[in-house]
Ligand SMILES: Nc1ncnc2c1ncn2[C@@H]1O[C@H](COP(=O)(O)OP(=O)(O)O)[C@@H](O)[C@H]1O
């Protein structure tokens with residue numbers, strides 16, 4: 276069903292729900308990475324990176340993107356804001 | 364003469380592989396092509412009954428592989444088309460009676476016998492599936508527009524990729540246009556977006572399929588059946604014709620969306 280029609284009728288739409296659920300299931304099936312593994316990966320990454328640079332652990336996001344049948348792990352790691360006046 | 368080998372497979376069972384194999388084979392034969400269909404679902408033989416040829420079986424696939432008969436002896440001629448043949452699966456053996464390299468060898472021999480070899484694969488991701496796809500030039504994955512069938516199709520498509528075969532093409536079978544319209548069934552566009560592969564046809568849910576299976580006369584032989592028309596279209600696409608998707612009584616809005624899929 277077209278998106279405008281869905282909005283227009285505003286009815287619960289089980290096909291949409293099926294599609295959203297499938298999207299998530301397929302990501303995990305294709306990569307063998309479940310949410311638990313992702314969390315562990317995130318912790319390990321944070322630890323390693325923190326050894327070298329100051330980062331904002333709470334703002335780090337790690338996500339799986341897919342383009343066609345290709346999967347890509349994307350990490351967004353904001354650095355800690357430096358207060359230059361305190362340096363030197 | 365050298366045949367093109369097409370394997371029809373799926374992740375989930377019961378989605379319509381055997382129905383698709385029989386109908387594509389008969390539709391190709393109707394177009395004057397020489398066709399051999401091969402039932403690779405060892406232990407769960409079915410293509411013979413769907414084609415109405417169950418009473419003619421003497422030898423089977425395993426007999427050929429194990430050298431108990433010549434290839435030609437295991438090729439059962441169809442009642443309706445002289446140039447359509449079936450090699451049945453063995454019913455009392457298991458999938459391990461045959462290996463992927465046996466299938467490659469058999470495929471090479473069959474290439475000399477026809478224009479098309481259509482292989483009916485068992486469902487799933489094990490030996491039987493690997494046997495069935497080993498000799499394939501082209502693989503058609505059948506799914507239904509439901510969550511578990513699509514999920515299992517994705518697994519199979521991944522395995523086909525890993526075998527470095529040509530990308531598989533998708534048949535979406537048992538589509539209910541009115542449920543799609545209501546928003547209660549995944550539409551073709553959703554399924555293609557999720558699986559990220561090319562479509563070769565959409566087959567509607569159609570009572571004619573069950574009736575035709577009851578009597579062993581594939582539904583493509585039924586002029587009026589929508590499913591029959593859909594399978595005829597798939598066969599024409601295999602032949603390289605550009606055939607628009609069926610009008611499954613979608614509203615215009617759907618049709619235009621569907622026609623975009625084929626670009
Ligand atoms: N388009 C359709 N409309 C109605 N029934 C169908 C359709 N396609 C398949 N079927 C029925 O679904 C069942 C399973 O089909 P089959 O071809 O044996 O699946 P598979 O070989 O994948 O196990 C059969 O009873 C068949 O008649």
Ligand SMILES: [Mg+2]
Nearest residue numbers: 380381404409
């Ligand atoms: Mg079958």
